[in-house]
Amino acid sequence: MRDVYVLGIGQTIFGKHPDKTVSDLGAAAVLAAVKDAEISPKEFQAAYCGTMFSPPTPVQSILIRLGVDRIPMYTVENACASGSSAVHLLYKDIALGACEVGVALGVESLSAYNRKFGKGLLAIEGDLQGQIGLTMPAYFAKLCNRLMQERGATLEDICYPSVKNHKAGMTNPYSQYKKELTFADIMASPMIVDPITLLQCSPQSDGAAAVILCTEEYFRKHNKKSNRSPVKISGSVISVSGAEDASYDPLALRSLIEGAKAVCEMAGVDAEKDINLVELHDAFSGEELAAYEMLGLCKPGEGVAFARSGAAQLGGRCPVNPSGGLLSMGHPLGASGVRVVADVTRQLWGEAGPNQVQEAKVGMAQMLGGVLTNIESAVVAGVHILVK
Amino acid sequence: MSQKLFYPGALDEKDGKLMQMGNKCKNCEKTSFPAVELCPFCSSEDLEKVPLSIEGTVFSFSITRVPVGPFKPPIIGAYIDLPEGTRVFGQIHADEEQVNTGMKVRVRTGVLWTEKDGTEVLGYYYVPVGVQCGGIK
Numbered sequence: 033m034r035d036v037y038v039l040g041i042g043q044t045i046f047g048k049h050p051d052k053t054v055s056d057l058g059a060a061a062v063l064a065a066v067k068d069a070e071i072s073p074k075e076f077q078a079a080y081c082g083t084m085f086s087p088p089t090p091v092q093s094i095l096i097r098l099g100v101d102r103i104p105m106y107t108v109e110n111a112c113a114s115g116s117s118a119v120h121l122l123y124k125d126i127a128l129g130a131c132e133v134g135v136a137l138g139v140e141s142l143s144a145y146n147r148k149f150g151k152g153l154l155a156i157e158g159d160l161q162g163q164i165g166l167t168m169p170a171y172f173a174k175l176c177n178r179l180m181q182e183r184g185a186t187l188e189d190i191c192y193p194s195v196k197n198h199k200a201g202m203t204n205p206y207s208q209y210k211k212e213l214t215f216a217d218i219m220a221s222p223m224i225v226d227p228i229t230l231l232q233c234s235p236q237s238d239g240a241a242a243v244i245l246c247t248e249e250y251f252r253k254h255n256k257k258s259n260r261s262p263v264k265i266s267g268s269v270i271s272v273s274g275a276e277d278a279s280y281d282p283l284a285l286r287s288l289i290e291g292a293k294a295v296c297e298m299a300g301v302d303a304e305k306d307i308n309l310v311e312l313h314d315a316f317s318g319e320e321l322a323a324y325e326m327l328g329l330c331k332p333g334e335g336v337a338f339a340r341s342g343a344a345q346l347g348g349r350c351p352v353n354p355s356g357g358l359l360s361m362g363h364p365l366g367a368s369g370v371r372v373v374a375d376v377t378r379q380l381w382g383e384a385g386p387n388q389v390q391e392a393k394v395g396m397a398q399m400l401g402g403v404l405t406n407i408e409s410a411v412v413a414g415v416h417i418l419v420k
Numbered sequence: 421m422s423q424k425l426f427y428p429g430a431l432d433e434k435d436g437k438l439m440q441m442g443n444k445c446k447n448c449e450k451t452s453f454p455a456v457e458l459c460p461f462c463s464s465e466d467l468e469k470v471p472l473s474i475e476g477t478v479f480s481f482s483i484t485r486v487p488v489g490p491f492k493p494p495i496i497g498a499y500i501d502l503p504e505g506t507r508v509f510g511q512i513h514a515d516e517e518q519v520n521t522g523m524k525v526r527v528r529t530g531v532l533w534t535e536k537d538g539t540e541v542l543g544y545y546y547v548p549v550g551v552q553c554g555g556i557k
Contacts, residue, residue: 155489160427164510164543165489165495166497167484170482170484170497173483174480177480177521222485226482226485275452277450277461277505277507278501278505278507279505282480405509
């Protein structure tokens, strides 16, 4: 396996872009990434695009706008881990010797999706549980209820990630929201699924993100940002759940726990000691609270104590979602998995401005998604470790 | 009046009543619902169509306060654990104060909603054990 480096990152501002197509958004993000990397897009030898609800062949429609043609291109869907999957597949191509440099991007326009299908809670079409009312917030509400029953979490604990992440989003130039929230604000917003209120949910967003990955040799030859410490992807794992029976506890989602363990082993890091920051899938505030222990940032059962100690906030032992996370950044579904890899890279380069985690050397980028019948939900996790 | 199942194959008529039908695997002994091509646990094709237990225990539930598809709030959705070790998702028709984690529920079958063209969509839901009301309101 060859080492894989990040040569450039780019993204659009996340938010409402109703006048922009998926192609507009994707082209803007990839253009930003090639400007950042200071290479020609003609250099790309492979391209992967993560998305859930785009029109067919988004990757070709995006890349031809930059003159990129005649290379293998793929669009991948893997729920909220679609973008993670795009990064993972490009990582593998480079690590295994199939190409030297390529682009992984993610894009989504929920505005376009809503125009087509109408607004509402997302349930999976044709799935048994989806047919009778199981939606994403309904699943995560059960997770919150488990946190309260089994881990002693209070409503303040459940809302804490939303308070923390909205604060961080205030100073992120790419975030959808620039509004600080209190626990009282969050609980006063409309109830969606008890105990999840509107402001515990990530918003509907439009946006795109891109990362350019390459070999060490390519990096040495083409990297013009000599002030940047080289950042490499030291671990990349896509982990899928198993069949579900009554023994399953959503607080101990095996695919996430084993995926996080595997990626740390691959990178040779100890999650509890070595990771300096995490960007993760906080589609719902309580989901982040449940993730701390499953990712190994603390011992099993100690996620609430980890949060209460301030470990997850900027200045804490391991800041989680210093970007503002999905809750404040926004969540253009397919883009988020790429965006978290870009944001961890930005942190390791020391270019995160007021959101900078001091002395960050090792970061984790995680996504989780999909709720289905017959299989433990969430059904797919994508986890990356980046090291400076 | 025309009728259809909310999910083909999830229910079957047995002794004049609609029952939830799963697959019992003769290789690993797991019962899965709904029945799919092979055992989701071990890929065995040595499967037997069986009715699911009619009573189960609420593992976890949530109350949705906004409409979802044809359902009007409050929508009480729950994971129900059955004695055979299967976890089933279903709605509980009851007053929300009656619903608790760990409570026993019993399955009922009937019309879940009526489509615009008048087609009745049949499915299952749960009611608290010992409560006689709790039909569709």
